[in-house]
Amino acid sequence: xxxxxxxxxNLGALSAELIAKGRxxxxxxxxxxxxxxxxxKGSIVWDLDGxxxxxxxxxxxxxxxxxxxxxxxxxxxxQSRKIWHTSNIFFTEPPIHLAxxxxxxxxxxxxVFFCNSGGEANEAAIKLARKFAxxxxxxxxxxNIISFNGSFHGRTMATVxxxxxxxxxxxxxxxxxxxxxxxxxxDEAAIEAMVDENTCAIFVEPVQGEGGVVPAxxxxxxxxxxxxxxxxxxxxxxEIQAGIGRTGSLFAFEQDEVxxxxxxxAKALGGGMPVGAMLVGEKASEVLQVGTHGSTFGGxxxxxxxxxxxxxxxxxxxxxxxxxxxxxKLRAALEMLNTQFGLFKEVRGRGLMIGxxxxxxxxxxxxxxxxxxxxxxxxxxxxxxxxxxxxxxLNITDAELSLGLERFAMVLSAYSGSQS
Ligand SMILES: Cc1ncc(COP(=O)(O)O)c(C=O)c1O
Numbered sequence: 001x002x003x004x005x006x007x008x009x010n011l012g013a014l015s016a017e018l019i020a021k022g023r024x025x026x027x028x029x030x031x032x033x034x035x036x037x038x039x040x041k042g043s044i045v046w047d048l049d050g051x052x053x054x055x056x057x058x059x060x061x062x063x064x065x066x067x068x069x070x071x072x073x074x075x076x077x078x079q080s081r082k083i084w085h086t087s088n089i090f091f092t093e094p095p096i097h098l099a100x101x102x103x104x105x106x107x108x109x110x111x112v113f114f115c116n117s118g119g120e121a122n123e124a125a126i127k128l129a130r131k132f133a134x135x136x137x138x139x140x141x142x143x144n145i146i147s148f149n150g151s152f153h154g155r156t157m158a159t160v161x162x163x164x165x166x167x168x169x170x171x172x173x174x175x176x177x178x179x180x181x182x183x184x185x186x187d188e189a190a191i192e193a194m195v196d197e198n199t200c201a202i203f204v205e206p207v208q209g210e211g212g213v214v215p216a217x218x219x220x221x222x223x224x225x226x227x228x229x230x231x232x233x234x235x236x237x238x239e240i241q242a243g244i245g246r247t248g249s250l251f252a253f254e255q256d257e258v259x260x261x262x263x264x265x266a267k268a269l270g271g272g273m274p275v276g277a278m279l280v281g282e283k284a285s286e287v288l289q290v291g292t293h294g295s296t297f298g299g300x301x302x303x304x305x306x307x308x309x310x311x312x313x314x315x316x317x318x319x320x321x322x323x324x325x326x327x328x329k330l331r332a333a334l335e336m337l338n339t340q341f342g343l344f345k346e347v348r349g350r351g352l353m354i355g356x357x358x359x360x361x362x363x364x365x366x367x368x369x370x371x372x373x374x375x376x377x378x379x380x381x382x383x384x385x386x387x388x389x390x391x392x393x394l395n396i397t398d399a400e401l402s403l404g405l406e407r408f409a410m411v412l413s414a415y416s417g418s419q420s
Contacts, residue, residue, distance in 0.1 A: 009035070009375055012049040033374055040067025043393045043400040045379070053374065054404030056392045057381040061209070061241050061353070064268035064314055066393035071309045072271045079305035087296060095299035098308045102279055105250055105315060108259050109279035113288065114299035118240035118266035119154030121276035122203070124293060125236050125262050126158050128280065129201035130178075132234060132287045143200040144178050148185040150211030153203060153238055162203055165211065186217045195227045201234040201262075202227070206252035209241035212387045213348060213355025221256040234261040234284060240276075241353070244268035245314040245394050248323045248351035255350070268394075271310030273303040314394060323351045323394050326401055330354055330390060333405045341412045352394055355387040362419075372415055378407040 011019070015036045022032065036048040043066045045055050058064060065072060079094060086092055099112040113124050126145060133143040145162065147153065153162040157176055160168050164181040180199075184190040185208060195202070202224050208214040221237070228235040237260040242252040246268060249255055253263065261283055266276035276298075280287075297303075313319065331347055334356050338344045344356045358365055366382040373380045381389040392401065 009047075009051050010049065011035070015048045018048075033371070035374070042066045042068075043396040043404075052377060054378045054400055054407060056390050056404050056408075057379045058268075058391050058393050059272070060381065061246060061267045061391045062270070063272045064245060064394045065271055065310060066395055067272075069271065069310075069313070069395075071313050072306050075305045075309035076273075076302065079302045082301070084302050085297070085300055088294065088299060092299075092301040094301045094305035094308055098277075098304045098311070101308060101311055102265075102277065105311070106263065106279050107254075108281045109263070110282045110285040111280045113278040113280070113293070114304065115276040115278070115295045116274045116297050116300075116303075117154075117276045118238075118264065119156045119159045119276075120295060120298075121240065121264035121266050121278050122153045122159045122162065122238060123156055124278045124288075125201075125203070125264050126162065127293055128262065128278070128284055128287050129234050129236065131292065132284045133200035135287060136232070138198075138200065140178070142198045144180050144198050145201045145203060146180045146182055146191070146194055146199055147203045148191075148205075148208075149181060149183045150185050150208050150214060151203070151205055151238075152208070152210035153205075153240075185211075185214060186220050188220065188223050191224065192227060195231055195233065197231050199228075199231050199233045201236050203236045203238055205238045205240075205242060206256060207242040207247060207350055207353055209353070209389075210383055212357065212383045213353060213389055215348065215350050216256065218256075221253065221258040225258050225260075228261070236260065236262040236264070238264050240264055240266045241391075242350075244311065245319060245323060246351055246353050246391070247349075248320060248327065250311075250315045250320075252350070268314070269311065270303055270307045273306045275300075275303045275307045319394050322396070326392065326396055326398075327351045327354065329398075329401060330392070330405070334390075337409055337412055341416050343412060343416070349390075352390070352392055352396075354390045355383055356390075358386045358388070365415075369411065369415055373408060373411045376407045376411045376414070378404045378411065380408070 018036050038048045043055050046052050103109045130143045147162050147164045149164050151164045153159045161175040161179045182191045237253050243265050261281045263279040269275050334347045345359045346357045364385045366388050370382050383389040
């Protein structure tokens with residue numbers, strides 16, 4: 001495991017056969033890498049052929065306690081021996097405890113709706129915002145929702161429309177109506193010019209993830225809060241990627257000293273299980289009454305038992321301390337590598353949500369660097385064509401991160417060599 005040397009990564013016969021089948025059977029909307037991941041422990045994963053990789057992507061910010069965390073395994077084991085599914089026609093214990101924990105720790109929420117994914121949490125928030133306005137007598141034309149250029153909020157029809165990146169809309173028109181886009185994230189004047197009495201909600205990510213790891217500038221969310229208050233709109237903070245410890249506090253909005261009306265969560269919430277949630281503050285907590293919304297699997301007892309263990313553990317001070325320390329270490333190492341290779345225009349982010357944007361001369365090469373990284377035994381992500389994205393487990397050890405960085409240094413060396 002501790003060998004930083006470049007890997008050869010030959011595919012075994014079984015891997016090759018499975019990959020061929022996967023390519024044949026799946027709807028071709030993804031492009032999975034040429035390997036079959038088999039198991040993981042901590043921040044290391046292994047493929048079927050025994051190659052190891054330092055996981056600096058956590059399954060896109062999901063496995064925030066790495067792989068096979070003993071507390072999550074215990075929670076899964078205990079609940080799986082009790083009851084698996086009941087539907088929301090009945091109460092079970094784990095989602096009640098999880099709701100109570102999220103309400104307590106969020107400091108603002110009064111109620112919680114559980115679902116299975118980020119897209120579904122944002123769908124719930126869109127419906128809630130529209131109904132909130134409808135209940136106040138607003139006509140459909142007066143229920144506009146505003147999101148920001150570069151945002152990402154999901155792939156369902158409503159959430160992809162909310163996602164203010166035209167490339168995700170192409171071919172899926174007609175898009176649902178009532179969504180407006182502010183073309184300048186972090187520009188106070190631009191959003192101020194758009195918000196009016198026909199606005200029912202503003203959706204914002206505290207750190208835009210898919211859009212390139214772009215943090216909201218200090219004071220921006222507070223400005224949005226004031227604008228929403230002025231017109232009676234809801235401030236909806238999408239913490240699906242940035243939440244649950246990723247940026248160094250359990251909720252990213254805590255660092256912006258702002259009180260949201262709604263927060264959406266998924267990804268790290270379930271520690272690897274598909275769990276989404278919408279947290280609702282007092283103002284809108286009674287909007288979705290019986291029959292207005294639902295989800296068969298939402299609040300599934302097995303999933304929420306694991307989520308409760310994940311949230312409880314991630315909220316501990318030692319994990320948050322690790323996020324701060326390892327975030328610093330990762331940033332410093334990337335800056336240091338940049339003095340050697342000069343590939344990055346900027347290294348930015350918060351906590352362990354870090355993006356390295358490529359200089360103009362290497363624009364569009366993030367995917368190539370990500371693929372080269374895999375071949376060198378380190379898994380990194382991209383955020384658009386120009387940003388290499390790092391989302392390691394929040395409990396990554398010093399040894400694991402050092403190994404990942406040693407391998408990433410080799411990646412940049414190999415990449416630079418191939419370009420000259
Ligand atoms: C900020 C944000 N919102 C929403 C989503 C959609 O979540 P899901 O893929 O679970 O539907 C994502 C996924 O990347 C995200 O990063």
